[in-house]
Amino acid sequence: MSGPPGMTVREAGWRDIPAMGEVERAAFDDPWSEATLWAELAARPRRHYLVATDGSGVLAHAGLDLTGEVADVMTLAVHPAARGRGLGACLLEELHGLARDADATSMLLEVRADNTVAHRLYLSRDYRLIRTRPGYYPGGVDALVLRKELT
Ligand SMILES: CC(C)(COP(=O)(O)OP(=O)(O)OC[C@H]1O[C@@H](n2cnc3c(N)ncnc32)[C@H](O)[C@@H]1OP(=O)(O)O)[C@@H](O)C(=O)NCCC(=O)NCCS
Numbered sequence: 400m401s402g403p404p405g406m407t408v409r410e411a412g413w414r415d416i417p418a419m420g421e422v423e424r425a426a427f428d429d430p431w432s433e434a435t436l437w438a439e440l441a442a443r444p445r446r447h448y449l450v451a452t453d454g455s456g457v458l459a460h461a462g463l464d465l466t467g468e469v470a471d472v473m474t475l476a477v478h479p480a481a482r483g484r485g486l487g488a489c490l491l492e493e494l495h496g497l498a499r500d501a502d503a504t505s506m507l508l509e510v511r512a513d514n515t516v517a518h519r520l521y522l523s524r525d526y527r528l529i530r531t532r533p534g535y536y537p538g539g540v541d542a543l544v545l546r547k548e549l550t
Pocket residue numbers: 426427474475476477478481482483484485486487488489508509510511514515516517519520521523
């Protein structure tokens with residue numbers, strides 16, 4: 400798998416978990432614990448996790464659940480120091496490729512209604528709002544459920 404210049408995208412492994420935990424804590428107010436990351440990697444091959452590295456370490460990760468025709472984006476996180484360089488879009492494209500290879504026909508994800516950067520990323524990659532879950536996140540923030548058809 401290729402990534403933006405100077406970066407590599409590859410399958411996540413057990414040794415990546417501490418660095419993935421750091422990315423989680425830097426990226427989210429309610430990050431996954433390293434125990435959760437262990438459980439997610441243990442759920443392979445149903446779950447697929449990718450990391451992006453620049454040689455110095457893990458900068459970003461993304462995960463997918465591949466159970467049927469609909470592929471669920473489990474997480475997408477880029478370390479704040481590495482944002483705006485195309486990593487998020489690149490990882491999302493890699494997830495689309497994995498889903499297509501598994502014969503999924505669409506992608507599904509949830510995003511906080513107040514997460515405008517992620518929302519713009521998904522809209523620009525043809526995700527469309529299919530429903531809202533009112534008050535789904537802590538603090539009463541709505542979840543937007545977005546779907547993309549894979550062609
Ligand atoms: C959302 C996130 C993954 C984007 O990663 P990134 O590597 O910075 O994004 P990219 O550089 O690949 O940019 C992809 C798109 O995001 C949008 N975007 C990126 N930075 C933006 C900014 N500062 N303002 C507005 N939109 C922005 C743009 O639509 C951009 O597409 P374009 O380059 O074609 O214009 C990253 O900000 C992040 O990890 N946020 C915290 C965790 C999170 O919200 N994850 C998503 C949960 S559903």
